[in-house]
Amino acid sequence: MALPSPRKDSRALVTGASQGIGMAMARDLARLGHNLILVARREDVLRRFADELETTHGVTVDVRPCDLADPEARRTLIDDINDTDISIIINSAGIASFGAFMDQDWEYETNQFQLNAAAVFELTRAVLPGMLARRSGAICNVGSAAGNMPIPNNATYVFTKAGVNAFTEALHYELRGTGVTCTLLAPGPVRDAVIEEEDKSIVDKVVPDFLWTTYESCSRETLQAMSGNRRRVVPGPLGKAMDRISSVMPTAISAPVMGSFYKKMG
Template sequence: MSLPVPTADSRAVVTGASSGIGTALATELAERGYSLILVARRTELLTALAERLTSSHGVQVEVRAVDLSDPVAREKLAGELAEREISVLCNNAGVATFGPVAQLDAGFERDLVQLNAVAVHDLTLAVLPGMLARRSGAILVTGSAAGNLPVPNNATYAATKAFANTFTESLRHELKGTGVHVTLLAPGPVRTETPDPAEASIVDKVLPDSVWVTSESVAKESIDALARNKMRVVPGIVGKVMSVAGGYAPRALSAPVIGTLYRKLGEGEG
């Protein structure tokens, strides 16, 4: 098993491409010869990345500055992707909030649902008919270890990632034998750069360096897993522990412990 062969007309799509895992996924795919469509809100960051990837790897890179939490903007992008030859889709865009959901901005929480869950669904449905017709394609969805269990003080994020996790693994079974690969990426903490001690977030302070994984290593592991049509890839020790806890630990016991940790994260970010 392998990924679709890159062609002049096909494109690999990466959402949330302007930073972190998204940038690393785009770079990994460009290194493997894929021309790209990069999606995120920040035009200047996408343009700089596009220029860098074209210069370094000789691939074509298109930029789409789209707020995927906006249904109208998302519908336009989905319509375009439905008409294009999309060989790889990396549904990576997502954000998190911390704290009791009743105390958070309701509008932002709704946007989070649109971005983390509905956009994953919409873009997957846009590219899937073409992949099935070609009997070739690959879909990677960035879920989360947090989607495996209840996470008080991170409720909306955990719920949207539960959707992403379950949708992806369900879809994979539906597509068995079609030539379309589907893999769930469910990472724990991912560090995109070494934090300045003076500016380190509460997350950086709470979690030791040994539990972090880099976005570059996550991207390589994920694309390798997608090529093998592996169901789930869980980089990092924290992600693996949370995956096991989600499957075996009694939720009445795990929820209070995890909720206490995430309450501290919320207090530190406030």
Template sequence: AQVELNAVAVHDLTLAVLPGMLARDSGGILMVGSAAGNMPIPNNATYAATKAFVNTFSESLRGELTGTGVHVTLLAPGPVRTEIPDPADASIVDKLVPDFLWISSEYTAKLSLDALAKNKMRVVPGILSKGMSVAGQYSPRAVIAPIVGTFYKKLGG
């Protein structure tokens, strides 16, 4: 189900809207990848792999569309809070990730739309997202995978 939603649907929906944008010489596609798509994540392998697809597809498509008037921006967030959790209903993620590392959905949406309007390649909101992005791109995978995998194991992965 994650592969269908995070990879196949992203691919198929993009290809469905792209011809009209190209015909108009104008358009914008904001893809929602993840900082998790920059690294291997044991205990969350399917999610990490599907988000790696979105991250790579977005940045590759952006290169293919240079000069067409169609812009592609990748949103690669970490934890985004959509609502304040009730302490009684708090998930293990809410308990393991401190409040200051969460970013709001409103902030994420504004930053993303601003980045798309400015034709930025990638927007990475929040300190945790930025840290995950740097770690995933520059740290040896043999080092980062066990560390991140341990965290996701605590999440029930």
């Protein structure tokens, strides 16, 4: 089953489109001829990106600045797209925190839950009625290989991503035979192909270069998986290793090992 074909009156909606996986997937969808709705907080970045895509690929790009961690802002966005033909949605926006749960800033943790989980939940629900009525559509929710296992010092993130993982895979089976596909993207570490030393985060410094996958390769692999109506795609060597470990290693062993690694990042 292929992705929905580009149409003049349809849009592919991408959240987290101002950077990372979201930006890479928006660029690839534009290359395929899809008109887009780009969603992120930074309007200036989105508008520059929209101009690039329209100039390079001749598509129509709508910009919707929105803080998806804010329930009121999400409701406004959902109202705005209510009558739009959304043929593809990529729920990519997300944040993470590292360190002991009780040491984290509570406002940041609650925003993380709203962005990583509630926004995916609500936006998926918002676009499904139209997709089902047209018997055509593709959903990709970005979970994480980290959502397959309990990881101390990453508790809120794995809480949200475990929910996204299970929710998306459940919908994959529910939607069989409807013409609508649902694919989970569950990556490990993903980043730009080249990062200057002074720009490296603690995660960049802790994880060896050969274990990373790039945003561009992640996007390509994900779109191939969506075209084949695959339930789950896990790009990158470390992501695949984490996926395998979570299925075979006892939690009593994996949790302390992973927890000590994530404590360093905190």
